[in-house]
Amino acid sequence: MPAFEGLSIGALARRTGLAVSAIRYYETQGLITPWRNPGGQRRYQKADIRRLSFVMIAQQFGLTLPEIRQVLSGLPGNRTPTPQDWKKISKSLRSHLDQRIDTLTRLRDNLDGCIGCGCLSLPKCALYNPDDRAKSYGSGPRYLMGDAPDAGSVE
Amino acid sequence: MPAFEGLSIGALARRTGLAVSAIRYYETQGLITPWRNPGGQRRYQKADIRRLSFVMIAQQFGLTLPEIRQVLSGLPGNRTPTPQDWKKISKSLRSHLDQRIDTLTRLRDNLDGCIGCGCLSLPKCALYNPDDRAKSYGSGPRYLMGDAPDAGSVE
DNA sequence: GTAATTTCTAAACCTAACTTTAGGTCAAGA
């Protein structure tokens, strides 16, 4: 059996279902690091199939590429990852996912409260300034669904 | 009490916490429709505060602007929406949210299965081709997390 | 030994959801 010469980028693309251009792009983002053959073409380890599959799964879970890079940095750099290694970082994925589910569930419950109580216009509405507001909206508090405290009713 | 002359875009921005530029952008996307004063400046109804708040909430829930436009089209066009109207379209938001939570929960359970059984490299891994794969990856099935059926083990 | 594929790089292009900029107008207050 001949020495393993590495997968070409096209072969890796076929094995993962990714586009060749996407694989090159992931390289620029530090998600995968091929070596080059004498002609300058990229060559990949078989373990990179699994690595890219992990990237795809993590993306379905809503992680950004920088986040995925962070998670992948939990893999050993000096050897091919074992199933135990993958198990470990999969758990880190899982906690990401748990958080997102919690957030959405909390938002849903808040929305239910608003539907139930008809308070859609009140500053004390449960939707007001939930923890999950990502942005900071400039200075001072903001009142979702309608009214500032001093503003009377919405027409 | 003088007639209500409408809110300026700046006033609306202050009341909702949105940037003026965002409100103008939402107009191009058909999410809000101001009228113009004699000088050509935009003027908004007070009910538009609630409308934009709804947009912001729906965005937190992960809807795109076209989707939000669709949901908002459930509001009456000929009169100011009542609390009942808002309640109705909030329920439509809720079903969006339920779907997303279901999808994520299913993905999480699949991931758990993979962590538990150590099958991360198997084509029969629960992560293989879940219903939630958004894209179609070209021709034929794809094998996530590593191996094609004929491919031997990943190194 | 050719011809057909693949791959290479660099740069431009794409969508979503906005923001920023430039140059000019409108409105409100002292």
Place this chain on the structure above:
DNA sequence: TCTTGACCTAAAGTTAGGTTTAGAAATTAC
């Protein structure tokens, strides 16, 4: 009235996550 701040339009810029294009070099297939 004058001046400042708010507003106007159009166009270009921004970020994420890629794709497309162009022209050249490497590989593979026959």
